[in-house]
Amino acid sequence: MASMRELKGRIGSVNSSQKITGAMKMISSAKLRKVQSALEHLMPFRNQLQNTINNLLGxxxxxxxxxxxxxxxxxxAFVVFGSDEGLCGAFNVSLFKFLLEAINRTNNELGTKTEYIVYPVGKKILSSVSKMKDVEIADVSYLNSKSGADAxxxxxxxxxxxFLSHEIDRVELLYFHFKSIGSQALDSRILLPVSVADLAGGELLSHAKPYIYEPDSETIFRTVIPLYVRSNLHETWLESRTSEQAARIMAMQMANDNAKKLLDSLQLEYNKLRQQNITAELLDILGGSVQ
Incomplete structure (x- = not known):
């Protein structure tokens, strides 16, 4: 059985850890709100692009x-959106397993002779992907949690x-789709080639015929498609960052809850041992008085 001094030291250590996890939870909450705001600001641009495409396809x-x-x-090419930092639960482990499943799925679809290029976004996912064999690892070190739209x-x-130079025939994005702070789901989307079904994401506008396009509709279409691809990638990156912070909040919350349970258990054990020592001292005193 541990002594009172050891128990007191463990209680102090758990208290310190609880303060750290609480502070990290608050920091992640602030980062989550910031990334959510960036995601909301991106949506008007996405919606306007979609309206333009719908007008053209209509x-x-x-x-x-x-x-x-x-x-x-x-x-x-698989672009895997992981994290640069840890302490976010099974976020990166789940992404790595999802990548392996995607490769197996593609092998079943296209054959085992298919070549793969992995773009690991994030230091943590890079450390896992770098151990893979027969896979080309691309350098994406310029894109991290502090990067902006330029990256x-x-x-x-x-x-x-x-893709245009035929070095890659398909680009697939693997990431966590943000639903809520308590729920993030693994998801994938084909970035390239762009399918007409994906382009017609909204309802086609039947009144598109009277529009006058300058210089012409074909040129506008060719200009809008690269913007559509960029907005898709940007949205996925922001969703991944949002999911990362949400996963970290949940991990820190669970750590706080576990620390509280451990503190209650240690405090109870400390009180029992203290009571036993007091009882033993009283018995010694009473025994001395009787003698």
């Missing part, structure tokens, strides 16, 4: 873009250029 003409080209798939644009341009 006309009688058929539009083609190099980014919508469907071709035989020989090389697949997202750089990654989008790199993926787009490699």
């Amino acid at each position: 006309a009688d003409s058929e539009y083609q873009s190099p980014l919508t080209e469907q071709r035989p798939v020989h090389r697949v 997202v644009k750089r990654l989008t341009d790199e993926l787009t250029n490699r």
